[in-house]
Amino acid sequence: MKINKHIAVSDSGFVFNPVTGESFTANPMGIEIIEMLKKEQTVEEIHAAVLDKYHTDNTTVEKDVAEFFELLKNFSLIDRHETTEN
Amino acid sequence: MEKLRYERPLIKRLDGNMPNKFGMRSDYTPKTHIEGVAVKDLIKKYGSPLFVISERQIRENIRKARKAFETRYPRVQFAWSYKTNYLDAVCRTFHQEGSWAEVVSGFEYDKALHNGVEGSKIIFNGPDKSSADLEKAINNNSLIHIDHLDELYKIQELSKKQNKTVRVAIRVNMDTGIYPMWDRFGFNYENGQAWTAINKIMQSETLELVGLHTHIGTFMLSPNAYATAAYKLAELARNIRLKYNHEINYIDMGGGFASHNTLKGAYLPGTDISPSINEFAEAITTALINSDFPQNKLPLLILETGRALIDDTAFLLGSVITNKRLSDGRRSTILDIGVNILFTSFWYDHKITPAQPFTQYTEDTVLYGPLCMNIDVVRENINLPLLNNGEHLVVHNVGAYNMTQWMQFITLRPRVVMIDMEHKVHVIRDNETLKSLLDLEHVPDHLTKFDL
Amino acid sequence: MKRPKIRIGVTGLNAIDNPGPGVPVIRGLLEAKSFDAHIIGLAYESLEPGIYMHDLVNKTYQIPYPSAGTDQLIDRLEYIQEKEHLDVIIPNFDAELYSFIKLSPRLKKMGIHTFLPTMEQFDERLKVNLPEFGEKYGIHVPKSEVIYQVSDHKKHMEKLGWPVVVKGKYYDAGIAYNADQLTGYFNKISAKWGLPIILQEFAHGTEYNVTGLGDGHGNTISAVPMRKQYITDKGKAWGGIAITDEKLLNLTRKFIKETKWRGAFELELMKNKKGQFYLLEINPRIPAWVYLAVGVGQNIPEAYVNLAMGKEVDAFETFESGKMFVRYSWDMIVNLSDFEKISTLGEL
Structure with missing residues (x-):
C-alpha cells in the first residue's frame, strides 16, 4: 500500500495532489493515516497504532481503514499499480 | 494514558460548488440531555429507540398559546386535538391546563370520557360518527360538529327519538387563498352549501346551532389565511343574526398552525419560516374583533391547535446500527429508528443531532431505518458528524402524529416516557411485547399443529 | 476633514458569468467620498472570486447557507463580529434576504446596521404576489397564475x-x-x-431595468434606469446604457412613494409597442450592474451605508447620460495556499 509520494498534506487537513490538480480535506484521523502511509507503515502497523491511541475496537478499525483506502484509491491518492502488487 | 475518542478517517474532494463545513463553528450542538436527564441513561434504562416527552414543555406551550390569544381576545377556549397525540398522560396534561377534548372518532370520544372529560366539554368532529357514537354524544350533551348532510339528518332523527335538544355546529370549508383547499370536510362556504345546512338546522326543532367551525388545512404558514377564514365565519354569523335573530355561542377556528419542523422540499428551515403563535393569534382575533359581532357579544373563540403545541415537546432517541458506503460512494448510516415509528419522516426533514460530543468534521449521509423495506428512509440527505456504531442520536420535534400514526410493522413499538416537572422519568406507554400482539390473535384448531 | 472609517460586510462575491452584486458594491463603497470603507467579505463558496481580490476585500469569512437556518447564521456572525466589529452588512442575494431581514433587530444589538425592506415589503413583492401588488399600487404587471x-x-x-x-x-x-x-x-x-x-404571461417588447434606493418614508434617494444592450445566454446584461426616460423615472418614484420602499431595489420592466411599461419583477436588493449608477454619479452603495448608519442623505437629483457599461472577465492568479485557507479554515 503506497501513497502517491507527491501528495502534499498540511496541518489544516488540506491534501493536494499536484499531479492531478485535485485538492481534498481530511479529518485528523485521515491525516494521521496518510502520514503513516507516507512513512511506509504497513496496514497492520496502522491498525495497531490506531487501536493503541483511540478508544475503539479491532473490527471497527479494520472496516474503517479499509474503506478509507478505497476512498484514497478512488481519488487516485494511492498508486493503483503498487497496490495490486501488494 | 486515557484513550482518545475514535473518529473514523475521512477524506473529501474539494470543489468550488461544495459548501464547505470544515472550520465552521457550531453547525450542530450535541443533544446530550433532555430536561436534565442524560440521553445515555435514558437509553440504558428504557431501551433504544425511545420516545421522550417533556411535561414542562407541554405546559409552557399551552400557557404561551393561551396568553397569546387571551391577551388579545376576551373569551378563549383550547381543545386538545386527540388525534395529534392521544396518550393519556399527554391528554391529561392538557386537560390540567384547562383544554377541552377535540375528538374525531368513537374511539377517541371514549378515550376522552375515560380521561374524565365531561361530555359537554368534548367537541366531536370528523366525517365518521356512527349512530351509536352520536347517541352517546347526544346523551352526554357534547358539541357535535356536523360534516355532511346525511349526518345532519341522522342527528335530527336521533334527537327526535331521544327527545333531546342537540348542541351542534357545522364545519365550513372555504377558499382562504391557500392550497390545497380542504373542501372534502364540511360544507362549502362559497357555493352556498354552508348556508343551506345552517337553514336546515335553524328550522329544526331539536337542533340548536351553537357554533361555526372551520379547519382550513394543515401545517399552515400563513396567518392571513386564518384571518380570511374568521371573516367568512363572522359573515355567516351575521347572516344568521339578520335572518333568525339568533346569536351563535362560539367560533371554532380548528387547528393547523405549523410547528418548527421543516417540510420536505422547503428551502428555508421551519424554525425560520413558521409563524409564531402570536402571529396566528393576532390575525384571528383582529379579524373577529373587526367583524360585525356586537362588542358585548363576541363569541367564544375555540382553538383545536395540536401540532404547534406538542411537536417540540417530544424527542425520539435511537442508536447507530452500522455505517455503510453505498455503491455510488455516498455514506449511509442505519439506525434503529425507522419510518414505522417515525411516520412524519415522510413529510419532514427532521432535525437530528448526535447525543454525544463530536468534532466539526461532517459527511453527507443517508439515514436508513432498520426495516427490511426499501421505503425505510429517515433522511435522504443529511450532513452529519461521523458517528460510530452504538452511538446515540436524537430526533427533534416528533410529538405530533408519530405516537398515533406509528405502525406495528416488522418490529414492536418502543416505550414512551415522560419527564415531569421535577425531572422524574415516568413510563407512560410500555413497549409492545409478543404477548400484547398474540392476545389479539386466534388460531383455528386445525392450524395449531404442523410437522416440518 | 478626516473621513470616518466604516467597517462593512458584503455578500455576493461571486463575480462570475452570472454575477452577484458584491464586487461592484465594494467598488462603489471604496469610491465613497463621505467615509473610508473597510471591507469584510462574506462568502458561501470557496471559489467566489471576490475572496481573492485583496485590493478590494480586506478579509473574507465563509457563512452558512440560508437553508441552514438563522440560528447558525447568527452564530457565525457573532464570531465574525467579535473579530471585525462591523458597522454595516449589505446582503446581496435574494435567497439570503429573508434571513437578514429576520435577524436585523439582533444584528442591530450587536452594533451591525442594515438597510433592508420590511418583511411586509419583502413578501408583497414576491413573484407569487405580483398581481395583487400591481393592483394595490396601480402598476401594470403581466397576468400570472x-x-x-x-x-x-x-x-x-x-x-x-x-x-x-x-x-x-x-x-x-x-x-x-x-x-x-x-x-x-x-x-x-x-x-x-x-x-x-x-x-x-410572456410580455413582448424591450426590457428595461431601474436600480434605486428608497429611504423608507416614500422618498426617492436614487433612481437610474438602464437598457440592456447585450444579454448573455443566462439573461444577464453584458452591456447596458443609462437612459433618462421620464416615464420610467416617474414609475420608479411612484413605486417608492406608494410602497414606502426601504433600501435598494431593481425593477425589471418591459415596454410594449404602445409604449406602456409592465413591471415583471422587483428584486429587493442592489443589482450586479450597480456600478453603472456609481459611474453616472449616483453612488447607491455609499448612500445605502449612510442611510443604514442613520445619517441624513440628500436625494440624487440628476445623473450623467450618455454613459454605458461593458462587463469584462479577468483571470486572477491565486496562490493555492489562499484556496487552502478559505477551504479549511473558512477565513481568508
Whole structure:
C-alpha cells in the first residue's frame, strides 16, 4: 500500500495532489493515516497504532481503514499499480 | 494514558460548488440531555429507540398559546386535538391546563370520557360518527360538529327519538387563498352549501346551532389565511343574526398552525419560516374583533391547535446500527429508528443531532431505518458528524402524529416516557411485547399443529 | 476633514458569468467620498472570486447557507463580529434576504446596521404576489397564475397564452412554447426551489431595468434606469446604457412613494409597442450592474451605508447620460495556499 509520494498534506487537513490538480480535506484521523502511509507503515502497523491511541475496537478499525483506502484509491491518492502488487 | 475518542478517517474532494463545513463553528450542538436527564441513561434504562416527552414543555406551550390569544381576545377556549397525540398522560396534561377534548372518532370520544372529560366539554368532529357514537354524544350533551348532510339528518332523527335538544355546529370549508383547499370536510362556504345546512338546522326543532367551525388545512404558514377564514365565519354569523335573530355561542377556528419542523422540499428551515403563535393569534382575533359581532357579544373563540403545541415537546432517541458506503460512494448510516415509528419522516426533514460530543468534521449521509423495506428512509440527505456504531442520536420535534400514526410493522413499538416537572422519568406507554400482539390473535384448531 | 472609517460586510462575491452584486458594491463603497470603507467579505463558496481580490476585500469569512437556518447564521456572525466589529452588512442575494431581514433587530444589538425592506415589503413583492401588488399600487404587471401541479396549467393557458414564462418562487425561469416544455421547466425549477411555480404571461417588447434606493418614508434617494444592450445566454446584461426616460423615472418614484420602499431595489420592466411599461419583477436588493449608477454619479452603495448608519442623505437629483457599461472577465492568479485557507479554515 503506497501513497502517491507527491501528495502534499498540511496541518489544516488540506491534501493536494499536484499531479492531478485535485485538492481534498481530511479529518485528523485521515491525516494521521496518510502520514503513516507516507512513512511506509504497513496496514497492520496502522491498525495497531490506531487501536493503541483511540478508544475503539479491532473490527471497527479494520472496516474503517479499509474503506478509507478505497476512498484514497478512488481519488487516485494511492498508486493503483503498487497496490495490486501488494 | 486515557484513550482518545475514535473518529473514523475521512477524506473529501474539494470543489468550488461544495459548501464547505470544515472550520465552521457550531453547525450542530450535541443533544446530550433532555430536561436534565442524560440521553445515555435514558437509553440504558428504557431501551433504544425511545420516545421522550417533556411535561414542562407541554405546559409552557399551552400557557404561551393561551396568553397569546387571551391577551388579545376576551373569551378563549383550547381543545386538545386527540388525534395529534392521544396518550393519556399527554391528554391529561392538557386537560390540567384547562383544554377541552377535540375528538374525531368513537374511539377517541371514549378515550376522552375515560380521561374524565365531561361530555359537554368534548367537541366531536370528523366525517365518521356512527349512530351509536352520536347517541352517546347526544346523551352526554357534547358539541357535535356536523360534516355532511346525511349526518345532519341522522342527528335530527336521533334527537327526535331521544327527545333531546342537540348542541351542534357545522364545519365550513372555504377558499382562504391557500392550497390545497380542504373542501372534502364540511360544507362549502362559497357555493352556498354552508348556508343551506345552517337553514336546515335553524328550522329544526331539536337542533340548536351553537357554533361555526372551520379547519382550513394543515401545517399552515400563513396567518392571513386564518384571518380570511374568521371573516367568512363572522359573515355567516351575521347572516344568521339578520335572518333568525339568533346569536351563535362560539367560533371554532380548528387547528393547523405549523410547528418548527421543516417540510420536505422547503428551502428555508421551519424554525425560520413558521409563524409564531402570536402571529396566528393576532390575525384571528383582529379579524373577529373587526367583524360585525356586537362588542358585548363576541363569541367564544375555540382553538383545536395540536401540532404547534406538542411537536417540540417530544424527542425520539435511537442508536447507530452500522455505517455503510453505498455503491455510488455516498455514506449511509442505519439506525434503529425507522419510518414505522417515525411516520412524519415522510413529510419532514427532521432535525437530528448526535447525543454525544463530536468534532466539526461532517459527511453527507443517508439515514436508513432498520426495516427490511426499501421505503425505510429517515433522511435522504443529511450532513452529519461521523458517528460510530452504538452511538446515540436524537430526533427533534416528533410529538405530533408519530405516537398515533406509528405502525406495528416488522418490529414492536418502543416505550414512551415522560419527564415531569421535577425531572422524574415516568413510563407512560410500555413497549409492545409478543404477548400484547398474540392476545389479539386466534388460531383455528386445525392450524395449531404442523410437522416440518 | 478626516473621513470616518466604516467597517462593512458584503455578500455576493461571486463575480462570475452570472454575477452577484458584491464586487461592484465594494467598488462603489471604496469610491465613497463621505467615509473610508473597510471591507469584510462574506462568502458561501470557496471559489467566489471576490475572496481573492485583496485590493478590494480586506478579509473574507465563509457563512452558512440560508437553508441552514438563522440560528447558525447568527452564530457565525457573532464570531465574525467579535473579530471585525462591523458597522454595516449589505446582503446581496435574494435567497439570503429573508434571513437578514429576520435577524436585523439582533444584528442591530450587536452594533451591525442594515438597510433592508420590511418583511411586509419583502413578501408583497414576491413573484407569487405580483398581481395583487400591481393592483394595490396601480402598476401594470403581466397576468400570472400560481400552480402547484403541472396539470393545473391547463386552466390558465387560455388566459395567459403561449409562450408562457415559467418561474420559480425565488429564482430561475424559462420560456415554454408548449405543454412539454412547460412540464420540463416545472419539474426542473420545482426540484430546486420548491413549489409553487408561477406562470406569467410572456410580455413582448424591450426590457428595461431601474436600480434605486428608497429611504423608507416614500422618498426617492436614487433612481437610474438602464437598457440592456447585450444579454448573455443566462439573461444577464453584458452591456447596458443609462437612459433618462421620464416615464420610467416617474414609475420608479411612484413605486417608492406608494410602497414606502426601504433600501435598494431593481425593477425589471418591459415596454410594449404602445409604449406602456409592465413591471415583471422587483428584486429587493442592489443589482450586479450597480456600478453603472456609481459611474453616472449616483453612488447607491455609499448612500445605502449612510442611510443604514442613520445619517441624513440628500436625494440624487440628476445623473450623467450618455454613459454605458461593458462587463469584462479577468483571470486572477491565486496562490493555492489562499484556496487552502478559505477551504479549511473558512477565513481568508
